[in-house]
Amino acid sequence: MENKKEMRTWLDDLNLSHPLVIAGPCSAETEEQVLKIAHELKGTDVSYFRAGIWKPRTRPGMFEGVGALGLKWLQKVKEETGMKICTEVANAAHVKLALEHDVDMLWIGARSTVSPFIMQEIADALEGTDKPVLVKNPVNPDLSLWLGGIERIYKSGVKNIGAIHRGFSTYEKTKYRNIPEWQLAIEFQNRFPDIPLINDPSHITGNRDMIFDVSQTALDLNFDGLMIETHYDPENAWSDAAQQVTPSSLIEIMKDLKIRKESDTEEEYNRTLNNLRTQIDVIDNQIIELLGKRMKSADGIGLLKKQKNVSVLQSKRWNEILGKMVWEGEQRGLSEEFILKMFKAIHQESINHQEKIIKG
Numbered sequence: 046m047e048n049k050k051e052m053r054t055w056l057d058d059l060n061l062s063h064p065l066v067i068a069g070p071c072s073a074e075t076e077e078q079v080l081k082i083a084h085e086l087k088g089t090d091v092s093y094f095r096a097g098i099w100k101p102r103t104r105p106g107m108f109e110g111v112g113a114l115g116l117k118w119l120q121k122v123k124e125e126t127g128m129k130i131c132t133e134v135a136n137a138a139h140v141k142l143a144l145e146h147d148v149d150m151l152w153i154g155a156r157s158t159v160s161p162f163i164m165q166e167i168a169d170a171l172e173g174t175d176k177p178v179l180v181k182n183p184v185n186p187d188l189s190l191w192l193g194g195i196e197r198i199y200k201s202g203v204k205n206i207g208a209i210h211r212g213f214s215t216y217e218k219t220k221y222r223n224i225p226e227w228q229l230a231i232e233f234q235n236r237f238p239d240i241p242l243i244n245d246p247s248h249i250t251g252n253r254d255m256i257f258d259v260s261q262t263a264l265d266l267n268f269d270g271l272m273i274e275t276h277y278d279p280e281n282a283w284s285d286a287a288q289q290v291t292p293s294s295l296i297e298i299m300k301d302l303k304i305r306k307e308s309d310t311e312e313e314y315n316r317t318l319n320n321l322r323t324q325i326d327v328i329d330n331q332i333i334e335l336l337g338k339r340m341k342s343a344d345g346i347g348l349l350k351k352q353k354n355v356s357v358l359q360s361k362r363w364n365e366i367l368g369k370m371v372w373e374g375e376q377r378g379l380s381e382e383f384i385l386k387m388f389k390a391i392h393q394e395s396i397n398h399q400e401k402i403i404k405g
C-alpha cells in the first residue's frame with residue numbers, strides 16, 4: 046500500500062473549517078439516551094454521531110451492548126438531527142448489519158486490529174463499500190500490525206479509509222489508561238501523510254479531566270480530528286463512566302482548543318525560525334560527534350575487558366551514571382523520562398560495541 050492523495054478525499058469533501066469531530070456515547074444504552082445526546086450535539090461542530098452497539102469488554106458478564114436494535118436508534122438520530130452516524134464493527138455479521146442499516150462510517154476496534162484473521166474477515170465483508178472505514182491502532186504499540194490491518198481493508202476495495210489513535214496498553218503505572226506513544230503516531234503520519242488520522246482522547250486518558258490536554262496535543266501534532274465519548278449523565282453511563290464528557294463540556298472543549306496552521310509567511314518569523322534551526326543543526330552534529338567519541342571509549346573498555354575476561358555489564362557503574370545524569374538533566378530542565386530513555390539507548394549501543402569486540 047502506498048500513500049495516495051485520494052485517501053483523504055472523503056474528509057476533504059466534508060469541507061470543514063475545523064478538525065473532524067466524532068462524538069456520542071461509549072455505548073448505546075436506550076433509545077431515549079441515544080436521541081437525547083444526539084439532540085444536544087445537533088448544530089455543533091460534531092459531524093459524526095458515534096455509539097457502540099457491540100461492546101468488546103475485558104471480562105464476560107459486563108454490559109456487552111444492545112446489539113442490532115441500537116442500529117435503528119442510530120437511524121433515528123440521522124433522521125432527526127441530520128448528523129451522520131457511525132459504530133464499531135468486530136466481525137462480518139456486524140458489517141452486514143451496519144451496512145444494511147445505512148451506517149455512514151464504521152470503525153474497527155483495537156482488539157480486532159491485533160488479529161489478522163478477524164481483520165481479513167471484516168475486510169472481505171466490507172468489499173467495495175464507499176463508506177469511510179477507520180481502523181483503531183492495535184492494543185500493542187506495533188505500527189506494522191496497524192498498517193497491515195488498514196492495508197487489508199484497502200485491498201478489499203475500500204478507498205475511503207482513516208486511522209484512529211487510541212493509545213496502547215501498558216503494565217507501567219501511568220496517568221493514562223492507554224499510553225499515547227506520540228512518536229508512533231508521528232511515524233504513522235510520516236509514512237501515510239494522506240490517511241486521515243483521528244485522535245481518541247477518551248481511551249488514551251480514561252479520565253474526562255485530561256481530555257482537553259490530550260486533544261490539544263493531538264491538534265498540535267496535525268491530527269485531522271477527534272473522537273470524544275459524550276453522555277448527558279457520564280457518572281451513570283453503563284460503560285466507561287470515568288472518561289465520558291457531557292455535550293456541554295464537549296462544546297467548551299471544542300471552543301477552547303487552539304487550531305494551529307502548518308506555517309506562516311511573515312518574513313521576521315521565517316528569519317528567526319531559520320536562525321534557530323541552524324543552531325539546532327550545529328548542535329545535532331555535535332551530539333553525533335560526541336556520541337561517536339563516547340563509543341570509541343567504550344570500544345577501549347571492551348578491549349580491556351576482553352584481555353582480562355571481565356563481563357560487559359557493570360550494573361553498579363551503570364546505576365551511578367544514570368543517577369548522576371538524571372540529576373544533571375533536571376538542572377537543565379530535561380525530564381527524567383527523557384534522560385532515562387536516552388541513556389538506556391546509549392548504554393545499549395555501548396554494550397553492542399563491546400560485544401562486537403569481545404566476540405570478535
Ligand SMILES: O=C(O)C(=O)C[C@]1(C(=O)O)C=C[C@@H](O)C=C1
Nearest residue numbers: 346357358359360362363392395
Ligand atoms: O564502565 C564500564 O565498564 C563500561 O563498560 C561502560 C558502560 C557505559 O557505556 O557507560 C557500558 C556498560 C556497563 O554496563 C557500564 C557502563
